[in-house]
Amino acid sequence: MALHRARPESADAPMGEMNTTPLIDVMLVLLIMFIITIPMQTHSVGIDLPQAPVQPARFTPDPVKNKVTIDAAGIIRWNGAAIDRLTLRRYLARSLALPVEPELQFQPDAAARYVIVDEVLADIRRSGVTKLGFVGNERYRDF
Template identity: 55%
Template sequence: MAMAGGSDDGSPMMEMNMTPLIDVLLVLLIMFIITIPVATHAINIDLPAPDPNSNPPEVDPITNKIVLTPDNQILWNGESITQGGLVSNLQQSMAFAVEPELQFEPEANASYDLSAQVLTLIKASGVTKFGFVGNEKYRQFGSGA
């Protein structure tokens, strides 16, 4: 008696049965999806507490300038501060009735990582009057001058 699926002449079957393989792959895919934790895109920065004995630099009600130096210093209106001091100064500047302008000027060899951290702090503070200054120094970039 002949089978409906093909001839039964005793020769080996040449096609592989893919159904069990697909079932195993689907089970593995579901297991990986369940076990992967939900990705959270947050930057956690432990900021140091400001030193109560130090005198923080004054916050100008008109214009404040942040300069980043190549030796990883943050200068607020020419005075060196920590990241905690920067956060404090930004909060003070937001307390004015008219928000003062904040100017950001990283020096040529300043750390990109420090620049990214400072920009994250500035963005988190809610400052709206913000600008990059000092770009005219790099007008001749690449000319070999």
């Protein structure tokens, strides 16, 4: 490394070289932060597989009353048959299309998750059901 002496006339002149050490430190910290925040690469390929055509079930709601239950496992049942939330919305729409709206009885299990019960109640409310009854609450009377 060569040393050079400052000339007396340039003693008060500003230094002409930039100190790059802090710049390199900042760049290395940013590089590490970007590497950490990059999501892990997945080695899977998404393929849309062909699905068997779903035959729509012939459903006619009971013209007097229908019962929606939710068991402890979170399975929604319409008059005893297991259904999902989309099917529940379709069944509710078909039952409201009848000339006289049938009564809808709702019976969640005590061990059912609150989120599922809340989502089903929201679906019932959005469908426009006006005849709704809660069944099975009498067993909690002495709670």
